[in-house]
Amino acid sequence: DSGVTQTPKHLITATGQRVTLRCSPRSGDLSVYWYQQSLDQGLQFLIQYYNGEERAKGNILERFSAQQFPDLHSELNLSSLELGDSALYFCASSEQVRSSTDTQYFGPGTRLTVL
Amino acid sequence: AQSVTQPDIHITVSEGASLELRCNYSYGATPYLFWYVQSPGQGLQLLLKYFSGDTLVQGIKGFEAEFKRSQSSFNLRKPSVHWSDAAEYFCAVGVVSGGYQKVTFGTGTKLQVIP
Numbered sequence: 001d002s003g004v005t006q007t008p009k010h011l012i013t014a015t016g017q018r019v020t021l022r023c024s025p026r027s028g029d030l031s032v033y034w035y036q037q038s039l040d041q042g043l044q045f046l047i048q049y050y051n052g053e054e055r056a057k058g059n060i061l062e063r064f065s066a067q068q069f070p071d072l073h074s075e076l077n078l079s080s081l082e083l084g085d086s087a088l089y090f091c092a093s094s095e096q097v098r099s100s101t102d103t104q105y106f107g108p109g110t111r112l113t114v115l
Numbered sequence: 116a117q118s119v120t121q122p123d124i125h126i127t128v129s130e131g132a133s134l135e136l137r138c139n140y141s142y143g144a145t146p147y148l149f150w151y152v153q154s155p156g157q158g159l160q161l162l163l164k165y166f167s168g169d170t171l172v173q174g175i176k177g178f179e180a181e182f183k184r185s186q187s188s189f190n191l192r193k194p195s196v197h198w199s200d201a202a203e204y205f206c207a208v209g210v211v212s213g214g215y216q217k218v219t220f221g222t223g224t225k226l227q228v229i230p
Contacts, residue, residue, distance in 0.1 A: 002158065033218075043159075043205065043220040055215055090158060094216075102209070102216045103149070106159040 003027065004093050004107035012113045018079040021110045025072055025093030031055075032074040033094075033104060034066055038087040049074055050096075078112070086114045117142040117210050121221035128196050129229050136191040136224050138180075138206030147209035148189040149218070150180055154202045162204075165189065176200070201228045 003026035013019055025032050034046040036059075045058035049068035060066075063081075068074040078085060088111050092104040118141045128134050140146055147166050151159040163174025170182040180191045189206060206221040 002160070004158075042222045045218070048215070050215075056217060092159075103161060103164055104218060105161065106151070108158040
């Protein structure tokens with residue numbers, strides 16, 4: 001158990017809908033990262049937050065957005081869902097972002113299925 | 116930009132046999148290297164990491180990895196594989212860019228263990 005929690009574990013929805021994925025980082029971790037894992041794209045970095053502020057963006061679509069709240073939990077919002085958005089979405093957390101020795105710890109993931 | 120190559124998509128080994136999973140990275144400076152394991156339906160678990168110092172790194176579950184700068188490699192090894200080691204293994208490289216660490220993952224190697 002990494003200490004990172006994600007809810008829900010599974011999510012099934014229809015095309016065009018909007019969903020919210022939630023992540024609680026390990027106690028004391030200030031950074032949160034979101035990743036998408038699909039069969040054809042592998043593990044893709046989406047976005048990173050540090051203490052409530054966005055710090056880095058990866059391959060995140062404009063239909064997707066995220067935020068980190070004052071209690072450090074984070075939410076990933078996916079809108080206008082398409083079939084191709086079906087994937088495993090992982091959250092990871094780390095102590096601090098300004099460190100070359102930072103290690104990311106991953107949550108169990110949310111499996112999103114878009115029908 | 117940094118990159119990670121895991122040349123073997125699938126590897127099959129017999130239980131009790133030794134294992135070596137290959138990882139090559141591309142980066143101009145000293146990278147920070149990680150190996151993660153993902154069991155089916157699970158999140159990624161950190162096996163080991165290399166930041167500096169001794170180039171032979173010991174990890175959990177009996178795994179070790181050796182950093183070879185001359186070969187730009189960070190291969191994962193285990194002397195005797197157990198059936199429970201069947202999983203997907205990801206090599207990752209972390210670099211500090213603009214004061215923040217960015218981690219890039221390889222495409223993964225799926226390990227099958229046969230009796």
